Amino acid sequence: MxxxxxxxxxxxxxxxxxxxxxxxxxxxxxxxxxxxxxxxxxxxxxxxxxxxxxxxxxxxxxxxxxGQPLFLDSKSGAPTDTAINEDDDETVAMIKELLETRIRPAVQDDGGDIEYCGFDPETGVVKLKMQGACSGCPSSSLTLKSGIENMLMHYVPEVKGVEQELDPEEDETAELANNME
Known part of the structure:
Protein backbone atom coordinates (compact mmCIF):
# COMPACT_ATOMS: atom_id res chain seq x y z
CA MET A 1 0.00 0.00 0.00
CA GLY A 67 -2.14 -7.25 -12.19
CA GLN A 68 -5.38 -6.84 -10.20
CA PRO A 69 -5.81 -3.77 -7.98
CA LEU A 70 -5.32 -4.22 -4.24
CA PHE A 71 -8.82 -2.78 -3.65
CA LEU A 72 -11.86 -3.04 -5.91
CA ASP A 73 -13.25 0.34 -4.82
CA SER A 74 -9.85 2.01 -5.42
CA LYS A 75 -9.67 3.30 -1.86
CA SER A 76 -6.12 4.24 -1.01
CA GLY A 77 -6.27 2.97 2.53
CA ALA A 78 -5.13 6.34 3.84
CA PRO A 79 -5.95 6.58 7.50
CA THR A 80 -9.02 8.73 8.06
CA ASP A 81 -9.22 8.13 11.80
CA THR A 82 -6.33 10.53 12.50
CA ALA A 83 -7.26 13.15 9.91
CA ILE A 84 -7.73 16.40 11.80
CA ASN A 85 -11.22 17.82 11.21
CA GLU A 86 -12.33 21.43 11.53
CA ASP A 87 -14.57 20.59 14.50
CA ASP A 88 -11.76 18.85 16.46
CA ASP A 89 -10.67 20.79 19.51
CA GLU A 90 -7.00 21.40 20.35
CA THR A 91 -6.75 18.28 22.55
CA VAL A 92 -8.17 15.91 19.93
CA ALA A 93 -5.96 17.45 17.23
CA MET A 94 -2.87 16.90 19.40
CA ILE A 95 -3.88 13.28 20.13
CA LYS A 96 -4.43 12.57 16.43
CA GLU A 97 -1.13 14.18 15.44
CA LEU A 98 0.81 12.12 18.02
CA LEU A 99 -0.94 8.93 16.90
CA GLU A 100 -0.15 9.61 13.25
CA THR A 101 3.43 10.83 13.56
CA ARG A 102 4.90 8.95 16.56
CA ILE A 103 2.72 6.01 17.61
CA ARG A 104 1.38 4.57 14.33
CA PRO A 105 4.86 4.17 12.75
CA ALA A 106 6.12 2.29 15.83
CA VAL A 107 3.10 -0.03 15.88
CA GLN A 108 3.42 -0.63 12.11
CA ASP A 109 7.04 -1.71 12.67
CA ASP A 110 5.59 -4.62 14.65
CA GLY A 111 3.21 -5.68 11.85
CA GLY A 112 0.11 -3.90 13.08
CA ASP A 113 -1.64 -0.59 13.23
CA ILE A 114 -3.74 1.46 15.60
CA GLU A 115 -7.07 3.18 14.99
CA TYR A 116 -8.29 6.25 16.87
CA CYS A 117 -11.86 5.67 18.05
CA GLY A 118 -12.49 8.73 20.21
CA PHE A 119 -11.66 10.88 23.23
CA ASP A 120 -13.93 11.53 26.22
CA PRO A 121 -13.03 14.98 27.59
CA GLU A 122 -14.90 14.29 30.87
CA THR A 123 -12.92 11.15 31.79
CA GLY A 124 -9.77 11.96 29.81
CA VAL A 125 -9.87 8.50 28.19
CA VAL A 126 -8.67 7.90 24.61
CA LYS A 127 -10.27 4.90 22.85
CA LEU A 128 -8.01 3.01 20.42
CA LYS A 129 -8.33 -0.19 18.42
CA MET A 130 -5.32 -2.43 17.75
CA GLN A 131 -5.15 -3.95 14.24
CA GLY A 132 -3.16 -6.52 12.32
CA ALA A 133 -0.58 -8.51 14.29
CA CYS A 134 -1.30 -6.26 17.29
CA SER A 135 -4.97 -7.26 17.40
CA GLY A 136 -5.40 -10.03 19.93
CA CYS A 137 -1.67 -10.08 20.67
CA PRO A 138 -1.09 -10.77 24.39
CA SER A 139 1.38 -7.88 24.62
CA SER A 140 -0.96 -5.40 22.90
CA SER A 141 -2.56 -4.35 26.20
CA LEU A 142 0.93 -3.78 27.64
CA THR A 143 1.87 -1.75 24.54
CA LEU A 144 -1.34 0.22 24.92
CA LYS A 145 -0.87 0.89 28.63
CA SER A 146 2.87 1.40 29.03
CA GLY A 147 3.89 2.83 25.68
CA ILE A 148 0.96 4.61 24.08
CA GLU A 149 -0.79 5.75 27.26
CA ASN A 150 2.44 7.11 28.76
CA MET A 151 3.32 9.03 25.58
CA LEU A 152 -0.16 10.54 25.20
CA MET A 153 -0.33 11.49 28.89
CA HIS A 154 3.14 13.06 28.70
CA TYR A 155 2.42 15.28 25.67
CA VAL A 156 -1.31 15.89 26.21
CA PRO A 157 -2.09 16.69 29.89
CA GLU A 158 -5.84 16.27 29.29
CA VAL A 159 -5.32 12.54 28.60
CA LYS A 160 -5.81 10.51 31.80
CA GLY A 161 -5.84 7.02 30.26
CA VAL A 162 -6.16 4.81 27.19
CA GLU A 163 -8.68 2.01 26.64
CA GLN A 164 -8.76 -0.63 23.94
CA GLU A 165 -11.80 -0.91 21.69
CA LEU A 166 -12.49 -4.49 20.59
CA ASP A 167 -14.21 -5.85 17.50
CA PRO A 168 -17.55 -7.51 18.35
CA GLU A 169 -15.94 -10.97 17.77
CA GLU A 170 -13.00 -10.12 20.06
CA ASP A 171 -15.41 -8.71 22.64
CA GLU A 172 -17.34 -12.02 22.72
CA THR A 173 -14.10 -14.00 23.04
CA ALA A 174 -12.87 -11.80 25.90
CA GLU A 175 -16.24 -12.07 27.63
CA LEU A 176 -16.23 -15.86 27.21
CA ALA A 177 -12.70 -16.05 28.64
CA ASN A 178 -13.70 -13.91 31.64
CA ASN A 179 -16.73 -16.12 32.31
CA MET A 180 -14.55 -19.24 32.31
CA GLU A 181 -12.25 -17.89 35.05
Whole structure:
Protein backbone atom coordinates (compact mmCIF):
# COMPACT_ATOMS: atom_id res chain seq x y z
CA MET A 1 0.00 0.00 0.00
CA UNK A 2 1.28 3.44 -0.84
CA UNK A 3 -0.28 4.98 2.26
CA UNK A 4 -2.13 3.72 5.33
CA UNK A 5 -3.15 0.20 6.21
CA UNK A 6 -6.13 -2.11 5.90
CA UNK A 7 -7.44 -4.62 8.44
CA UNK A 8 -9.58 -7.60 7.42
CA UNK A 9 -10.83 -9.23 10.64
CA UNK A 10 -13.05 -11.65 8.69
CA UNK A 11 -13.76 -12.93 5.18
CA UNK A 12 -16.84 -10.71 4.77
CA UNK A 13 -14.76 -7.54 5.13
CA UNK A 14 -12.16 -8.97 2.72
CA UNK A 15 -14.55 -8.94 -0.26
CA UNK A 16 -13.31 -5.46 -1.25
CA UNK A 17 -9.76 -6.73 -1.88
CA UNK A 18 -8.94 -9.51 -4.36
CA UNK A 19 -5.76 -10.38 -2.43
CA UNK A 20 -7.48 -10.52 0.97
CA UNK A 21 -10.34 -12.55 -0.52
CA UNK A 22 -7.85 -15.00 -2.03
CA UNK A 23 -5.98 -15.37 1.27
CA UNK A 24 -9.22 -16.04 3.16
CA UNK A 25 -9.83 -18.87 0.68
CA UNK A 26 -7.01 -20.77 2.40
CA UNK A 27 -8.17 -23.02 5.26
CA UNK A 28 -6.73 -21.84 8.56
CA UNK A 29 -6.40 -18.11 7.79
CA UNK A 30 -8.03 -16.20 10.65
CA UNK A 31 -7.17 -12.54 9.96
CA UNK A 32 -5.36 -10.44 7.35
CA UNK A 33 -3.76 -7.03 7.62
CA UNK A 34 -2.04 -4.94 4.92
CA UNK A 35 0.63 -2.46 5.96
CA UNK A 36 2.66 -0.07 3.85
CA UNK A 37 5.16 -2.74 2.82
CA UNK A 38 4.02 -5.96 4.52
CA UNK A 39 1.12 -8.37 4.89
CA UNK A 40 0.28 -9.91 8.26
CA UNK A 41 -1.61 -13.20 8.19
CA UNK A 42 -2.96 -14.59 11.46
CA UNK A 43 -3.71 -18.31 11.49
CA UNK A 44 -6.09 -20.42 13.53
CA UNK A 45 -4.52 -22.65 16.18
CA UNK A 46 -5.54 -25.87 14.43
CA UNK A 47 -3.32 -25.34 11.38
CA UNK A 48 0.48 -25.48 11.16
CA UNK A 49 2.58 -22.76 9.51
CA UNK A 50 4.36 -25.54 7.59
CA UNK A 51 1.11 -26.22 5.73
CA UNK A 52 -0.04 -22.59 5.44
CA UNK A 53 3.14 -20.81 4.32
CA UNK A 54 3.39 -22.34 0.81
CA UNK A 55 -0.31 -21.68 0.14
CA UNK A 56 -0.09 -18.09 1.38
CA UNK A 57 3.07 -17.46 -0.63
CA UNK A 58 1.43 -18.90 -3.77
CA UNK A 59 -1.70 -16.75 -3.29
CA UNK A 60 0.42 -13.59 -2.92
CA UNK A 61 2.54 -14.42 -5.99
CA UNK A 62 -0.57 -15.23 -8.07
CA UNK A 63 -2.14 -11.93 -7.03
CA UNK A 64 0.90 -9.84 -7.99
CA UNK A 65 1.32 -11.59 -11.32
CA UNK A 66 -2.41 -11.06 -12.11
CA GLY A 67 -2.14 -7.25 -12.19
CA GLN A 68 -5.38 -6.84 -10.20
CA PRO A 69 -5.81 -3.77 -7.98
CA LEU A 70 -5.32 -4.22 -4.24
CA PHE A 71 -8.82 -2.78 -3.65
CA LEU A 72 -11.86 -3.04 -5.91
CA ASP A 73 -13.25 0.34 -4.82
CA SER A 74 -9.85 2.01 -5.42
CA LYS A 75 -9.67 3.30 -1.86
CA SER A 76 -6.12 4.24 -1.01
CA GLY A 77 -6.27 2.97 2.53
CA ALA A 78 -5.13 6.34 3.84
CA PRO A 79 -5.95 6.58 7.50
CA THR A 80 -9.02 8.73 8.06
CA ASP A 81 -9.22 8.13 11.80
CA THR A 82 -6.33 10.53 12.50
CA ALA A 83 -7.26 13.15 9.91
CA ILE A 84 -7.73 16.40 11.80
CA ASN A 85 -11.22 17.82 11.21
CA GLU A 86 -12.33 21.43 11.53
CA ASP A 87 -14.57 20.59 14.50
CA ASP A 88 -11.76 18.85 16.46
CA ASP A 89 -10.67 20.79 19.51
CA GLU A 90 -7.00 21.40 20.35
CA THR A 91 -6.75 18.28 22.55
CA VAL A 92 -8.17 15.91 19.93
CA ALA A 93 -5.96 17.45 17.23
CA MET A 94 -2.87 16.90 19.40
CA ILE A 95 -3.88 13.28 20.13
CA LYS A 96 -4.43 12.57 16.43
CA GLU A 97 -1.13 14.18 15.44
CA LEU A 98 0.81 12.12 18.02
CA LEU A 99 -0.94 8.93 16.90
CA GLU A 100 -0.15 9.61 13.25
CA THR A 101 3.43 10.83 13.56
CA ARG A 102 4.90 8.95 16.56
CA ILE A 103 2.72 6.01 17.61
CA ARG A 104 1.38 4.57 14.33
CA PRO A 105 4.86 4.17 12.75
CA ALA A 106 6.12 2.29 15.83
CA VAL A 107 3.10 -0.03 15.88
CA GLN A 108 3.42 -0.63 12.11
CA ASP A 109 7.04 -1.71 12.67
CA ASP A 110 5.59 -4.62 14.65
CA GLY A 111 3.21 -5.68 11.85
CA GLY A 112 0.11 -3.90 13.08
CA ASP A 113 -1.64 -0.59 13.23
CA ILE A 114 -3.74 1.46 15.60
CA GLU A 115 -7.07 3.18 14.99
CA TYR A 116 -8.29 6.25 16.87
CA CYS A 117 -11.86 5.67 18.05
CA GLY A 118 -12.49 8.73 20.21
CA PHE A 119 -11.66 10.88 23.23
CA ASP A 120 -13.93 11.53 26.22
CA PRO A 121 -13.03 14.98 27.59
CA GLU A 122 -14.90 14.29 30.87
CA THR A 123 -12.92 11.15 31.79
CA GLY A 124 -9.77 11.96 29.81
CA VAL A 125 -9.87 8.50 28.19
CA VAL A 126 -8.67 7.90 24.61
CA LYS A 127 -10.27 4.90 22.85
CA LEU A 128 -8.01 3.01 20.42
CA LYS A 129 -8.33 -0.19 18.42
CA MET A 130 -5.32 -2.43 17.75
CA GLN A 131 -5.15 -3.95 14.24
CA GLY A 132 -3.16 -6.52 12.32
CA ALA A 133 -0.58 -8.51 14.29
CA CYS A 134 -1.30 -6.26 17.29
CA SER A 135 -4.97 -7.26 17.40
CA GLY A 136 -5.40 -10.03 19.93
CA CYS A 137 -1.67 -10.08 20.67
CA PRO A 138 -1.09 -10.77 24.39
CA SER A 139 1.38 -7.88 24.62
CA SER A 140 -0.96 -5.40 22.90
CA SER A 141 -2.56 -4.35 26.20
CA LEU A 142 0.93 -3.78 27.64
CA THR A 143 1.87 -1.75 24.54
CA LEU A 144 -1.34 0.22 24.92
CA LYS A 145 -0.87 0.89 28.63
CA SER A 146 2.87 1.40 29.03
CA GLY A 147 3.89 2.83 25.68
CA ILE A 148 0.96 4.61 24.08
CA GLU A 149 -0.79 5.75 27.26
CA ASN A 150 2.44 7.11 28.76
CA MET A 151 3.32 9.03 25.58
CA LEU A 152 -0.16 10.54 25.20
CA MET A 153 -0.33 11.49 28.89
CA HIS A 154 3.14 13.06 28.70
CA TYR A 155 2.42 15.28 25.67
CA VAL A 156 -1.31 15.89 26.21
CA PRO A 157 -2.09 16.69 29.89
CA GLU A 158 -5.84 16.27 29.29
CA VAL A 159 -5.32 12.54 28.60
CA LYS A 160 -5.81 10.51 31.80
CA GLY A 161 -5.84 7.02 30.26
CA VAL A 162 -6.16 4.81 27.19
CA GLU A 163 -8.68 2.01 26.64
CA GLN A 164 -8.76 -0.63 23.94
CA GLU A 165 -11.80 -0.91 21.69
CA LEU A 166 -12.49 -4.49 20.59
CA ASP A 167 -14.21 -5.85 17.50
CA PRO A 168 -17.55 -7.51 18.35
CA GLU A 169 -15.94 -10.97 17.77
CA GLU A 170 -13.00 -10.12 20.06
CA ASP A 171 -15.41 -8.71 22.64
CA GLU A 172 -17.34 -12.02 22.72
CA THR A 173 -14.10 -14.00 23.04
CA ALA A 174 -12.87 -11.80 25.90
CA GLU A 175 -16.24 -12.07 27.63
CA LEU A 176 -16.23 -15.86 27.21
CA ALA A 177 -12.70 -16.05 28.64
CA ASN A 178 -13.70 -13.91 31.64
CA ASN A 179 -16.73 -16.12 32.31
CA MET A 180 -14.55 -19.24 32.31
CA GLU A 181 -12.25 -17.89 35.05
Missing amino acids: EVGSADFPNARVAMGSPLAKSLYGIDGVARIFFGSDFITVTKSEEVSWDILKPEIFAAIMDFYSS
